[in-house]
Amino acid sequence: MRYLVTGDQMKEVDHYTIDTIGIPSLVLMERAALAVVCEIEKLVNKKSRIWVLCGNGNNGGDGIAIARMLHLKGYRTTAILAGKRESATRETMIQLEIAKKVGVDLVDYPDFTFGECDLLVDALFGLGLNREVLGSYREIMDQVIASGPALTVAVDIPSGIHSGSGQIMGIAFRADVTVTFGWEKLGTMLYPGKEYSGTVVVAEIGFPEQSLSTIKSEFFTFEPGDANKVPLRPAYSNKGSFGKVLVVAGSRNMSGAAYLSSLAAYRTGAGLVKIFTVEENRTILQSELPEAIIATYDPKEADASTEAFKELLGKQCEWASVIVLGPGLGRESYVKNLVEEVLTNAYVPIILDADGLGAIADNPDLTGYFTENIIVTPHLGEMARLTGSSVEAIKKNLIAAAREYADRFGITCVLKDAVTIGALKDQRTYVNSSGNSSMAKAGAGDVLTGIIAGLLALGLEESDAAALGVWLHGRAGDVVQEKYGGYSLLASQLTEEIHTILQEQTR
Numbered sequence: 081m082r083y084l085v086t087g088d089q090m091k092e093v094d095h096y097t098i099d100t101i102g103i104p105s106l107v108l109m110e111r112a113a114l115a116v117v118c119e120i121e122k123l124v125n126k127k128s129r130i131w132v133l134c135g136n137g138n139n140g141g142d143g144i145a146i147a148r149m150l151h152l153k154g155y156r157t158t159a160i161l162a163g164k165r166e167s168a169t170r171e172t173m174i175q176l177e178i179a180k181k182v183g184v185d186l187v188d189y190p191d192f193t194f195g196e197c198d199l200l201v202d203a204l205f206g207l208g209l210n211r212e213v214l215g216s217y218r219e220i221m222d223q224v225i226a227s228g229p230a231l232t233v234a235v236d237i238p239s240g241i242h243s244g245s246g247q248i249m250g251i252a253f254r255a256d257v258t259v260t261f262g263w264e265k266l267g268t269m270l271y272p273g274k275e276y277s278g279t280v281v282v283a284e285i286g287f288p289e290q291s292l293s294t295i296k297s298e299f300f301t302f303e304p305g306d307a308n309k310v311p312l313r314p315a316y317s318n319k320g321s322f323g324k325v326l327v328v329a330g331s332r333n334m335s336g337a338a339y340l341s342s343l344a345a346y347r348t349g350a351g352l353v354k355i356f357t358v359e360e361n362r363t364i365l366q367s368e369l370p371e372a373i374i375a376t377y378d379p380k381e382a383d384a385s386t387e388a389f390k391e392l393l394g395k396q397c398e399w400a401s402v403i404v405l406g407p408g409l410g411r412e413s414y415v416k417n418l419v420e421e422v423l424t425n426a427y428v429p430i431i432l433d434a435d436g437l438g439a440i441a442d443n444p445d446l447t448g449y450f451t452e453n454i455i456v457t458p459h460l461g462e463m464a465r466l467t468g469s470s471v472e473a474i475k476k477n478l479i480a481a482a483r484e485y486a487d488r489f490g491i492t493c494v495l496k497d498a499v500t501i502g503a504l505k506d507q508r509t510y511v512n513s514s515g516n517s518s519m520a521k522a523g524a525g526d527v528l529t530g531i532i533a534g535l536l537a538l539g540l541e542e543s544d545a546a547a548l549g550v551w552l553h554g555r556a557g558d559v560v561q562e563k564y565g566g567y568s569l570l571a572s573q574l575t576e577e578i579h580t581i582l583q584e585q586t587r
């Protein structure tokens with residue numbers, strides 16, 4: 081597991097480290113600069129022309145220290161000072177004085193003559209960027225971009241990218257490498273910032289782990305090795321030990337979603353999977369997935385909400401230890417009754433997905449039945465329908481959108497996108513770092529639902545199952561992409577690679 085921070089949180093960590101622990105700010109700056117220089121030296125040679133664009137804040141201070149180190153090592157370096165020297169921070173003023181004494185080529189921006197540049201070191205704005213870039217700073221950035229540096233290394237975060245949301249504040253540099261300090265920032269994890277950051281190197285510069293305790297909300301991601309968090313299957317066990325997953329899914333002419341969710345639940349380790357669907361799907365599902373139990377209902381009875389239908393559904397809910405509710409249910413009027421009956425009868429974790437969420441959006445009163453064991457898994461379009469916001473507004477701050485919905489009902493919200501967010505009911509927020517665009521295919525979401533159900537069946541609680549499920553799903557997608565390239569993935573192939581990831585357990 082890897083912690084992630086917003087820029088504001090990182091500033092709290094800076095203050096704690098400097099003021100409470102007592103590590104001087106200039107020591108941190110020196111180590112930060114050194115870490116960036118290490119990465120720069122992998123990219124350039126002594127003939128390379130290096131520009132270090134420095135702002136007035138401590139990001140600029142890092143830049144001047146970097147320019148000094150490169151100069152002393154014999155690189156052809158110019159530090160371009162974008163702001164007024166007299167309004168620089170204390171640390172940056174000190175860096176300027178040192179740089180002057182050792183003969184660094186320091187040029188104020190208006191006096192700088194643009195020519196060819198092999199490497200731009202972007203030290204204009206770091207975590208202090210707090211508004212849109214306008215006026216003279218925008219002009220400088222425009223001019224630097226137009227001069228076309230061959231490579232760009234960003235210090236901490238590309239200038240122009242908001243460290244908390246990843247949004248572009250008017251204009252931003254596109255980095256090939258971003259060297260960030262302490263912990264990765266949300267701004268380089270979330271689009272579009274992720275795309276502008278290139279390869280992100282997290283440099284350890286001396287922040288003690290305890291300084292994270294000053295931060296209130298927790299953001300994290302998983303990485304290879306975290307498959308260990310999937311519970312082991314004890315030797316003394318039987319199929320009943322690994323959960324009973326009820327998949328309420330599928331409708332007339334729609335059997336694929338039920339199939340994919342059920343298969344994924346089995347592949348993740350669930351002991352028993354029962355599909356509750358319409359009679360028309362029985363033959364196809366039985367022949368495609370003979371391991372699943374099939375139970376069926378009559379949509380007419382569901383529509384009329386007959387006692388027989390309620391009794392039948394009640395029994396299924398009683399049987400289940402986990403319920404998947406929604407994939408491929410369609411949008412007929414009876415779906416509302418189906419969703420309402422499950423929500424009122426079940427006392428086990430429920431993953432509400434796809435058309436199940438559609439029924440909630442059409443009948444907002446159903447949220448009255450939400451309890452803490454609900455996990456919703458909307459994509460952006462479904463989230464827009466659930467909340468009445470536009471997709472564009474949700475995209476501007478995915479984390480806030482997911483968190484707000486989860487907190488409104490005390491549930492877990494998995495907001496699916498190229499970077500999926502898990503606003504967990506235990507208040508931690510998961511930001512996914514696995515997966516790729518080959519997964520932008522029909523059925524991929526049904527597989528995710530099944531994986532989360534499988535993890536719940538194995539005994540994980542909702543927050544852990546949601547976060548780990550999203551990560552496993554993306555990892556499976558990465559394995560498929562490595563084997564088949566970026567175009568040809570089929571959602572069913574994700575289920576075929578779940579075992580590859582589970583085998584990464586190192587216990």
Ligand SMILES: NC(=O)C1=CN([C@@H]2O[C@H](COP(=O)(O)OP(=O)(O)OC[C@H]3O[C@@H](n4cnc5c(N)ncnc54)[C@H](OP(=O)(O)O)[C@@H]3O)[C@@H](O)[C@H]2O)[C@@H](O)CC1
Pocket residue numbers: 094095098105106108109112135136137138139140142169204205206207208209210211212213214217235236237249261
């Ligand atoms: N000791 C430490 O703490 C360590 C810090 N470190 C480094 O410090 C960096 C953070 O430094 P920082 O806080 O000084 O802010 P920075 O990003 O340089 O911005 C400069 C100033 O720009 C301004 N500004 C904002 N938006 C603007 C806009 N749109 N257009 C124009 N101006 C705008 C705003 O000032 P304002 O105008 O609001 O007064 C802001 O203060 C961090 O990323 C890391 O690189 C490391 O060395 C490790 C140790």
Ligand SMILES: Nc1ncnc2c1ncn2[C@@H]1O[C@H](COP(=O)(O)OP(=O)(O)O)[C@@H](O)[C@H]1O
Pocket residue numbers: 434459496497498499500514515516517518519520521522523524525526527528553
């Ligand atoms: N560009 C991408 N990068 C990473 N993951 C992606 C990308 N596009 C889609 N995905 C993932 O694929 C899944 C698609 O889910 P969804 O839209 O519900 O599909 P469906 O409803 O067809 O099953 C989500 O888990 C999403 O995070």
Ligand SMILES: [K+]
Pocket residue numbers: 139202203204205206234235236237238239
């Ligand atoms: K920067």
